[in-house]
Each structure stands twice: as structure tokens, then as C-alpha cells.
Amino acid sequence: MKRRETLWAMLFLSPWIIGFLGFTLFPLVASFWFSFTNYNIVNPAGAKFIGLDNWDFLFNKDNVFRQALGNTLYYALGLVIIGTSTDIFLAMLLNTKIRGRATYRLIYFIPVLIPAVAGALIWVWILNPQRGILNFGLDMIGVNGPNWLGSIHWVKPALIMMAVWGSGRAIIIFLAGLQEIPNHLYEAARIDGAGPIPVFRHVTLPLLTPVILFNVIVGLIFSFQAFTEPYVMTQGGPANASMLYGLHLYYQAFENLRMGYASAMAWLLFAIILLSTLIVFRGSRRWVYYEN
Amino acid sequence: MSFFRGISRRKVIRGSVMGTFGVMGAAAIAGCGETQTVEVEKIKEVPVDRIVTVEKEVPVEVEVVKIVEAAPVPKGPRQEVELWSGFDPATHGQVGLVYDAIIEIFNAGNPDFKVKHVVQPWGQIIPKVLTSVAAGNPPDVFRNWYATLGVTAAAGVVQTVEPFIKRDTAWDDGDFLEGPMSQTYFKGQRMAVPLSGIVTLMYVNKDMAGEMGVSIPDDLPQNLEAMEEIGSEMYDIADDGTINKIGFAPTMFTSGMSWAAVWGNEGVYDEATDTFNANTAEMKQLLEWHSGYGDRYGAEELIAWKGTYGSGGFGRFTSDGPLYTNMVGMAGLSSWWFSDIDKQAPDQNYVFDKVVAPSAGSGYRTSDLNTNIYSIPTGANSAEGGWAWASFLTSPEQMRRKTIADAVPAIRKSLDTPSYHEASPVNGACMSKVFPNTWRLPSFGSYNTFRTNLTTLTESVMLGQKTIDEALIELTDAVQNDIDAKSESG
Numbered sequence: 001m002k003r004r005e006t007l008w009a010m011l012f013l014s015p016w017i018i019g020f021l022g023f024t025l026f027p028l029v030a031s032f033w034f035s036f037t038n039y040n041i042v043n044p045a046g047a048k049f050i051g052l053d054n055w056d057f058l059f060n061k062d063n064v065f066r067q068a069l070g071n072t073l074y075y076a077l078g079l080v081i082i083g084t085s086t087d088i089f090l091a092m093l094l095n096t097k098i099r100g101r102a103t104y105r106l107i108y109f110i111p112v113l114i115p116a117v118a119g120a121l122i123w124v125w126i127l128n129p130q131r132g133i134l135n136f137g138l139d140m141i142g143v144n145g146p147n148w149l150g151s152i153h154w155v156k157p158a159l160i161m162m163a164v165w166g167s168g169r170a171i172i173i174f175l176a177g178l179q180e181i182p183n184h185l186y187e188a189a190r191i192d193g194a195g196p197i198p199v200f201r202h203v204t205l206p207l208l209t210p211v212i213l214f215n216v217i218v219g220l221i222f223s224f225q226a227f228t229e230p231y232v233m234t235q236g237g238p239a240n241a242s243m244l245y246g247l248h249l250y251y252q253a254f255e256n257l258r259m260g261y262a263s264a265m266a267w268l269l270f271a272i273i274l275l276s277t278l279i280v281f282r283g284s285r286r287w288v289y290y291e292n
Numbered sequence: 293m294s295f296f297r298g299i300s301r302r303k304v305i306r307g308s309v310m311g312t313f314g315v316m317g318a319a320a321i322a323g324c325g326e327t328q329t330v331e332v333e334k335i336k337e338v339p340v341d342r343i344v345t346v347e348k349e350v351p352v353e354v355e356v357v358k359i360v361e362a363a364p365v366p367k368g369p370r371q372e373v374e375l376w377s378g379f380d381p382a383t384h385g386q387v388g389l390v391y392d393a394i395i396e397i398f399n400a401g402n403p404d405f406k407v408k409h410v411v412q413p414w415g416q417i418i419p420k421v422l423t424s425v426a427a428g429n430p431p432d433v434f435r436n437w438y439a440t441l442g443v444t445a446a447a448g449v450v451q452t453v454e455p456f457i458k459r460d461t462a463w464d465d466g467d468f469l470e471g472p473m474s475q476t477y478f479k480g481q482r483m484a485v486p487l488s489g490i491v492t493l494m495y496v497n498k499d500m501a502g503e504m505g506v507s508i509p510d511d512l513p514q515n516l517e518a519m520e521e522i523g524s525e526m527y528d529i530a531d532d533g534t535i536n537k538i539g540f541a542p543t544m545f546t547s548g549m550s551w552a553a554v555w556g557n558e559g560v561y562d563e564a565t566d567t568f569n570a571n572t573a574e575m576k577q578l579l580e581w582h583s584g585y586g587d588r589y590g591a592e593e594l595i596a597w598k599g600t601y602g603s604g605g606f607g608r609f610t611s612d613g614p615l616y617t618n619m620v621g622m623a624g625l626s627s628w629w630f631s632d633i634d635k636q637a638p639d640q641n642y643v644f645d646k647v648v649a650p651s652a653g654s655g656y657r658t659s660d661l662n663t664n665i666y667s668i669p670t671g672a673n674s675a676e677g678g679w680a681w682a683s684f685l686t687s688p689e690q691m692r693r694k695t696i697a698d699a700v701p702a703i704r705k706s707l708d709t710p711s712y713h714e715a716s717p718v719n720g721a722c723m724s725k726v727f728p729n730t731w732r733l734p735s736f737g738s739y740n741t742f743r744t745n746l747t748t749l750t751e752s753v754m755l756g757q758k759t760i761d762e763a764l765i766e767l768t769d770a771v772q773n774d775i776d777a778k779s780e781s782g
Binding site: 239254256 | 306418419446448449740766769774
């Protein structure tokens with residue numbers, strides 16, 4: 001009877017298992033193998049084992065790699081810091097009891113529903129130095145807007161700005177976290193005479209830290225893999241100032257046809273993301289507060 | 293629930309699961325099976341008259357095709373030939389319509405093959421061909437470029453056309469100009485069919501010159517410094533350094549390789565030894581010029597202007613483009629730009645000439661040459677059909693038809709006719725002044741790496757991020773490393 005039940009369980013699980021084996025595990029193992037070969041995607045059978053040559057090239061010969069990694073770290077840190085702060089602020093605003101709150105929440109979530117490429121093309125126009133709406137608005141308040149996507153100094157902040165615009169998902173998660181905070185704590189704080197800022201500092205923020213931890217980790221993972229926006233908007237320019245790691249990897253794989261090298265880059269990226277996630281987790285013991 | 297009386301919930305669930313797996317299995321078996329549709333078309337003995345007239349700018353007349361008189365006997369079932377190009381009438385207007393008309397002519401007159409045109413965005417053709425070859429379902433022929441031939445040939449994405457040329461009794465090498473033909477070779481083998489050659493010309497906007505109070509002489513100067521001096525008077529730069537109108541823009545609308553050609557950088561790649569060396573006097577002069585250019589007009593502002601308006605084709609298909617709205621005084625333009633200017637700004641008063649030599653340069657070439665070609669992917673289902681299309685398109689009749697609409701310099705000597713010159717004023721200049729002295733860099737697998745690194749490192753030098761020597765060393769290393777890596781995997 002137990003064996004029959006086990007068999008039925010395996011049968012129900014088999015579609016997922018087959019999919020996992022075929023579309024996740026096998027490509028994972030294959031790409032690890034390819035990182036030690038000169039595989040060029042067109043001729044898999046012709047891939048030759050070349051040892052650590054790809055890794056040697058990555059660390060010692062590819063100058064764009066270093067710039068791409070630096071750009072990606074800048075982008076990731078900027079997005080996590082600015083994005084998290086903005087998302088918490090907006091979530092708190094959307095948590096206040098005002099008329100039309102549901103409409104405001106919908107407005108902030110709409111960017112999440114826009115396809116990434118369409119959103120990137122919209123932002124190309126928003127950020128146009130002469131005809132874009134952003135510089136038009138800045139001009140109205142007497143500020144001379146920069147050439148956002150054409151400037152080596154402003155292109156990464158422009159990409160971060162666009163990513164923050166699309167962070168409605170994180171706002172919703174923060175909103176849920178805020179609503180989980182027990183009201184009696186706010187009442188107790190008010191009874192003790194705490195103002196809004198002390199309440200935020202001593203009640204809201206500590207109890208929101210688990211959600212912050214989640215969003216920081218998810219934000220880091222996704223920002224390290226950013227590709228669509230620089231690919232559509234800047235192609236890595238100007239002067240490689242917006243060449244992110246994911247874009248450089250794509251060019252190596254599909255324009256230079258060096259899939260083996262790109263596989264090595266992908267595994268290094270995995271290691272970087274894993275390491276940064278572990279660092280955040282370890283550090284979270286000091287600043288994440290769990291109610292229990 | 294009376295329908296299910298007597299049947300337990302467990303049995304219902306079990307039955308549903310079994311049924312689902314059964315349907316999935318049947319679907320998998322059906323999907324794995326290959327189906328072949330054999331189309332046999334009967335050739336009717338009916339003459340076909342067709343005249344296609346497009347938007348009235350330049351009416352295109354298609355010759356009457358009489359199938360009856362030239363009804364070849366089909367050799368077997370008619371094969372579908374999948375053709376990939378970016379010639380979509382929605383974005384290319386008349387050129388796209390002419391292209392579709394030529395496809396119809398081919399299909400009407402060829403009983404063995406029928407072309408199915410699949411429009412792909414230009415920038416996506418190469419990556420899509422690459423992945424389709426890897427997946428085993430490539431098109432049968434696609435529009436390729438000299439610049440990407442080396443990469444695709446080195447990776448085995450395209451197949452040699454030598455066997456087709458040997459079998460094709462109508463093929464005559466003498467029909468082709470030597471320059472474009474030379475750009476179809478990769479390591480001694482012909483890998484493509486040449487269609488037309490793109491070169492760079494110097495464009496001078498007399499309307500904008502008039503606006504800026506600059507006088508353009510009837511005979512343009514014959515050295516680059518004098519040209520730049522005139523162009524320097526056409527800049528409109530705001531107080532904060534923003535370039536509103538650009539006076540002299542030799543590389544804004546090109547890849548930068550044409551400028552490398554003008555400064556005589558032919559010797560960077562040695563095909564015999566497969567070695568690349570950018571540490572040359574000519575390359576140094578090129579970067580010195582760029583560094584000075586950045587100092588004169590603002591490196592960041594120039595790079596920003598190019599990023600916004602230049603290489604991305606900003607407003608190319610509307611009348612708002614910078615070339616149509618007097619934002620550019622002098623520019624090196626690829627030859628196809630001129631037909632766009634004539635379409636979008638027909639009243640614009642401009643002149644053009646070959647790009648002239650710098651006084652300090654050596655090994656001067658008027659331009660690089662980037663030949664448009666057709667390639668047959670490895671593993672194509674109907675390689676013969678791909679060849680039939682490519683060779684049909686480069687026949688004198690079709691070249692004349694397409695060139696009149698496209699105004700791209702042709703490759704057939706037979707096209708040097710009065711009507712060819714009347715079709716676009718640049719055609720004659722390209723043939724007589726530019727073609728004879730273009731840069732003929734051999735196709736090699738790392739051409740793209742050379743091109744992209746040259747652009748990036750030039751910008752780095754202009755911005756003061758790298759010295760010229762550092763940039764040249766980095767360029768040499770980047771390209772040679774790529775050559776070595778590709779030769780190991782080749």
C-alpha cells in the first residue's frame with residue numbers, strides 16, 4: 001500500500017522532476033563543463049577541453065570584464081540602497097488611510113506590468129536631453145538636465161532611476177510587512193509620548209527588517225543580472241560606462257560566439273551573487289529583528 | 293454528483309491523471325513525428341503581366357514576365373526557400389516594396405523554388421541565424437554583411453558557395469567589381485554572394501552653412517584640415533558646452549572604421565599570419581586626431597551627441613532626424629544615407645564629395661568598404677534554393693531594379709549606365725571617386741571585436757581615461773586574444 005502511494009506520489013511529481021532535470025540541472029552541469037572548453041554554440045561536438053584558459057582570460061586579459069564588474073557593483077549597490085529607501089517611503093505613504101488609496105497603489109504597481117523592453121524604450125524618450133519630459137520638467141524649475149544616457153557620469157544613475165521606477169513589487173511586499181506590525185505597539189508608543197520619527201525608528205523599522213532583508217537579497221540577485229535596460233537603451237555605452245556584467249556576458253556569447261567563455265563568466269556571477277547573499281545573511285544577525 | 297455515484301474520488305483523480313498522461317504522450321508522439329508537405333505546382337501556360345507602381349516619388353516598373361515562353365521544366369517538388377532580411381515595407385517604404393516585388397518576380401519565374409520572406413529586425417539577424425543554426429532550423433539564405441562575415445564564417449555558421457558557383461553556368465566573376473567580390477572571401481573560400489558596396493562620402497549641408505553665415509566654396513577643399521576648418525564655423529555650442537548643432541562630424545553616423553581607413557590603417561591585420569597589430573604610426577595618428585577633436589569641441593559632449601543622434605539612427609525614417617533638420621553641417625555618411633535625405637528632406641541643399649586625405653596621414657583610403665552580401669547558413673534545408681535566390685538577386689536585371697530604388701552603389705559593371713547615375717547623384721561619385729581607393733580589410737573572425745574595441749578605446753582616449761599608447765596596446769591585445777581563441781575553436 002505504501003509502495004503504491006509512493007508510486008502515485010512520484011507520478012504526480014514526475015512532470016516537475018523531468019522539467020527540473022531537463023531544463024535546470026542539465027543546462028547547469030553542461031554550462032559548468034562548457035566553461036572549461038572553447039564551445040562556440042554552433043558546433044557543440046567540436047568543443048575542446050582547454051582547462052583554465054577561459055578563467056585565465058577572465059581574470060587577466062579581459063579589460064572590459066573589470067569595467068563591467070565595477071559598473072554592476074555600482075548599479076547593484078545604488079539600486080539596493082536608493083531603491084529600498086524609496087520603496088519603504090512609498091509603502092508608508094500607501095499605508096496611510098487616505099481616500100483613493102487603492103488607486104494610488106495601482107498607479108505605483110503599473111510599471112511592474114509594463115514589459116521590460118517597452119519600458120526601456122519609453123525611458124529612452126523620457127531621458128532624451130533635448131526632447132525628453134524629464135529635462136523639460138527640470139528646465140521649468142531652472143535646473144539644466146544632463147544628457148542622461150549620453151554622459152559617462154549620468155548613465156548609471158539613469159539606469160538606477162529607471163529600475164526604482166519599476167519596483168512596484170517591492171513596494172507591495174513592504175506594504176504587506178507594514179500591515180503585519182501589530183497596532184498595539186503603535187498605541188503603546190503613542191501613549192509613551194513618542195512622535196512619528198521615534199515611532200518609525202523604534203517600532204516600524206525594526207519590525208520591518210525581515211522584509212527589508214528579503215527585498216535586499218532579491219534586489220541584489222536581480223540587479224547583478226540586469227541586462228534588458230542597458231541592452232535596449234545604451235548597448236553598454238558611452239565608453240562602456242553602462243556595460244553591465246550581464247550585457248558583457250551576452251556579447252561574448254552571442255556576438256563573439258565564445259559560449260565557453262560566457263559560461264565561465266556566468267559561473268563567476270553565480271559565485272559573486274552567492275557570496276554577497278551569504279554576506280548579507282551573516283550580517284543580518286545584527287540588524288534583523290524577529291518578533292519571537 | 294449523481295453522475296459520479298458509485299465512483300470514489302480517488303478513482304476519479306486517478307483516472308484524470310492517467311488520462312492527462314495519455315493525452316500528453318499522444319501529443320509528444322504527434323509532435324515528434326515529421327510531416328512533410330510536398331507541394332507540386334502545375335505551371336499554367338498563362339502569360340503574366342504585372343506592373344507594380346509604388347508611392348509616386350520614383351515609380352518602379354516591373355518588366356512583364358511571360359512564363360509561357362520561358363517555362364522551365366520543374367526538376368521535382370517545388371521547395372520553399374526561407375529568406376531572412378530586414379526589408380519591411382512598413383519601415384523601408386519603397387525599398388521594401390521593391391524587394392517584395394522582386395520576390396514575386398522570382399517566385400513567378402522559378403518553378404523549382406518559392407521564396408518565403410521572413411522579416412527580421414536588422415540588428416537581430418545575426419544572433420537569430422546563429423541560434424537557428426545551433427538549433428538545426430536555419431533559414432535557407434539571409435542578408436549578411438562583410439563586417440559579420442568573418443564572425444559567422446569562423447564559427448561555421450555559413451557555408452561556402454564555391455560548389456554552387458562551379459555548377460552555375462550563368463555565373464560570371466567578371467560581372468562583379470573586384471572590391472565587393474574580395475569581401476566575400478574567408479580564408480581563401482567564397483562564403484557569400486556580393487550584392488552592393490557601402491562606402492562613406494563627405495556630406496556638406498549648404499542650408500545649415502547659410503544659417504550659420506558660412507560660405508561653402510564651389511570646389512570643396514582637398515585636404516581634411518581645410519574641410520574641418522569650414523566645419524568648425526558651423527558649430528552651435530551652448531554656454532554649458534551642450535552641442536546643439538554639430539559642424540564637423542566625420543564618425544557620428546558611421547562605425548569609425550571609415551575614419552580608420554582615411555588615416556591609412558590597412559596594415560593592422562595580416563591574413564597570412566592571422567596576426568593583428570594596432571601599434572602603428574597610422575593608428576596613433578588616428579587617435580591623436582580624435583584626442584584633439586575631443587579637446588576642441590568637448591569630448592563628453594561629442595560622445596553624448598553621438599549616443600543620442602548618431603549611430604542609433606535617430607529619426608531616420610521621419611523628417612525629424614538630425615540630418616534633415618539642419619543639425620549637422622558636415623558629416624561622413626554611408627552612401628545609403630543620401631537616399632534617406634532625398635526622401636525626408638527633398639528641398640535640402642547639400643553637396644558631397646569623397647572624404648579627403650589628412651595632411652598628416654599616410655596610406656590614405658577614401659573609405660572603408662562594407663559589402664552587403666547574401667549567405668547560405670550551414671544546415672539550410674534548401675541551400676540550392678538559397679543560391680538560386682542570391683544569384684537571381686545579383687543578376688543585372690534585378691540589380692538595376694533594386695539599385696534605382698535603393699541608390700546603393702552597385703557592383704555590376706553593367707550597371708554603370710545613364711539611368712543608374714540618374715537614380716541618385718551619389719552613385720556616380722561612389723563609382724568614380726571612392727570605389728577605386730577603398731580599404732579592403734580581409735574578412736576575419738575578430739572584425740567585430742576590432743570595430744567595437746576601436747570605438748570604445750577611441751572614446752576612452754578622448755575622455756582622457758587612457759593614453760594613446762595604453763589604448764593601442766589594449767586594442768592589439770583584445771583583438772589578438774580573440775583571434776587566438778577563435779582559431780582554437782574553429
